[in-house]
Amino acid sequence: MKLYDFFLYGTAAGIVFNKFYFPSDDPLVGTLLSFATFALGFIARPIGGLIFGHIGDRVGRKRTLIATMLIMGLATCAIGLIPTYETIGVAAPVILVLLRLAQGVAIGGEWGGAVLMAVEYAPKGKRGFYGSFPQMGLALGLMLGTGVFAGLNSVMPGDAFLSWGWRIAFELSAILVLVGMVIRLKVIETPAFRKMEQHEAKATVPALELAKDRRSRRHVLLGMGSRLHEGIAFNTWAVFSISYGTGTIGMSRQPLLLGVMAAAAVMLVFIPVFGRTSDRFGRRQVFALGAILTGVAAYPALASLGTAQPVLVAVSLVVVLGVCYPVMYGPQAAFYAELFPTPVRCTGISFVYQFSGIFASGLTPLILAWLVGAAGGGYGLVLAYVLAATAVSTACTLAIRKRDLFTEDAEAAEAGDSLRVSAA
Numbered sequence: 405m406k407l408y409d410f411f412l413y414g415t416a417a418g419i420v421f422n423k424f425y426f427p428s429d430d431p432l433v434g435t436l437l438s439f440a441t442f443a444l445g446f447i448a449r450p451i452g453g454l455i456f457g458h459i460g461d462r463v464g465r466k467r468t469l470i471a472t473m474l475i476m477g478l479a480t481c482a483i484g485l486i487p488t489y490e491t492i493g494v495a496a497p498v499i500l501v502l503l504r505l506a507q508g509v510a511i512g513g514e515w516g517g518a519v520l521m522a523v524e525y526a527p528k529g530k531r532g533f534y535g536s537f538p539q540m541g542l543a544l545g546l547m548l549g550t551g552v553f554a555g556l557n558s559v560m561p562g563d564a565f566l567s568w569g570w571r572i573a574f575e576l577s578a579i580l581v582l583v584g585m586v587i588r589l590k591v592i593e594t595p596a597f598r599k600m601e602q603h604e605a606k607a608t609v610p611a612l613e614l615a616k617d618r619r620s621r622r623h624v625l626l627g628m629g630s631r632l633h634e635g636i637a638f639n640t641w642a643v644f645s646i647s648y649g650t651g652t653i654g655m656s657r658q659p660l661l662l663g664v665m666a667a668a669a670v671m672l673v674f675i676p677v678f679g680r681t682s683d684r685f686g687r688r689q690v691f692a693l694g695a696i697l698t699g700v701a702a703y704p705a706l707a708s709l710g711t712a713q714p715v716l717v718a719v720s721l722v723v724v725l726g727v728c729y730p731v732m733y734g735p736q737a738a739f740y741a742e743l744f745p746t747p748v749r750c751t752g753i754s755f756v757y758q759f760s761g762i763f764a765s766g767l768t769p770l771i772l773a774w775l776v777g778a779a780g781g782g783y784g785l786v787l788a789y790v791l792a793a794t795a796v797s798t799a800c801t802l803a804i805r806k807r808d809l810f811t812e813d814a815e816a817a818e819a820g821d822s823l824r825v826s827a828a
Contacts, residue, residue: 408545408580412552412573413445413483413504417769419553419646419657420570424488425497441497441504446758446766448508453754454611456513460520460750461610468517468750470585476510477581479503484574516754519737524746526738529683535737536679540672542733546642547668552576554661610751614744620752623743627756629800630691633793634732635764637698640790641667641705641725644769649709649717652781659714663721670726675734682735691739692801694731699794701728706783743804764793 421441456468483503489496518538526534552573560569614620642664649655682690701724708720737753744752775785 443766445508449512452509452512453758457751457754479506532682543672628760633797639768663718667725674730678734687739
């Protein structure tokens with residue numbers, strides 16, 4: 405649920421932060437500066453991925469989850485308490501940037517540990533389904549984040565919401581931290597990690613082990629390429645669409661927030677559906693299909709957004725974000741986890757997900773806002789950018805050679821047990 409914290413910032417960036425922390429005579433400049441701090445969180449994610457990926461491979465998956473949850477919760481609550489630029493001047497955006505960096509480090513370590521707690525507990529043949537459950541946190545976080553904003557916006561006068569009402573959404577993170585800590589403290593370490601501790605040496609420096617192994621290097625590069633469109637698609641429809649709709653098209657906030665929230669609710673249903681589908685038809689095939697579907701749906705979705713018709717916009721968001729996007733996101737955890745052996749798995753999937761996220765996710769709203777400005781408010785350049793990412797991701801996905809490293813690790817461990825029994 406820490407994605408509630410992380411993407412809550414994205415919603416606030418296009419509605420609040422551009423006005424009160426990066427004021428400018430030109431609304432586009434304020435929005436670009438606000439989205440630049442949004443991108444900083446993604447730039448910090450690889451640092452968190454390396455730090456906590458190392459901890460996850462050396463010490464255990466569980467400890468990473470406890471540490472990252474505390475960092476994320478404290479940073480999010482603190483964001484809700486920062487005075488505005490008008491009150492404390494340049495210190496306001498500086499503090500905001502530092503806390504956004506802390507969010508990035510936390511979420512960078514969070515994802516790898518969370519998905520491995522699910523995938524490494526899964527029986528063979530159900531890893532896609534089990535791995536889809538932590539992926540549902542994205543939909544829940546998005547639904548809660550936009551839902552809280554929409555709720556506060558509907559029950560409060562506009563000036564009150566912009567003045568202080570939005571801060572309530574950030575302080576609610578404290579509740580999620582308490583619930584999450586109770587759950588995570590009760591979880592035991594994964595079977596795969598416990599088996600590795602018994603049968604093989606841990607990688608001294610997992611990142612270096614990844615760099616040395618030719619197969620792992622290939623999987624890292626292709627995995628990053630495959631994720632390009634997934635990250636761009638999510639941030640186009642969940643983050644950028646709100647800013648584009650309110651700032652360029654002239655729509656009110658509420659229909660856009662409700663549209664994204666509805667899309668997140670539908671996404672919540674379809675993520676496990678397509679995770680399970682990948683167990684039957686294969687990760688590569690399902691993931692590649694998702695990239696193509698989301699890319700094809702971009703044109704009608706952008707055209708619908710351009711009409712500024714609330715119902716049409718909501719339907720288009722539900723289709724592209726709620727139905728097409730989960731075809732990629734549902735099987736993603738198992739897809740990437742199966743690319744790496746146990747001793748370097750947490751570092752490997754964190755590296756793939758977080759380093760690609762700088763370009764695939766963090767820079768997307770900033771780039772798209774610039775493209776809209778360059779096109780004079782049109783969406784032609786945005787569509788071209790999305791389709792180019794679709795082509796890259798589809799090609800990289802299909803180039804990944806399927807190998808089940810979970811089974812290889814298990815067979816190696818069983819062979820070690822047999823040798824020890826024979827020797828005894």
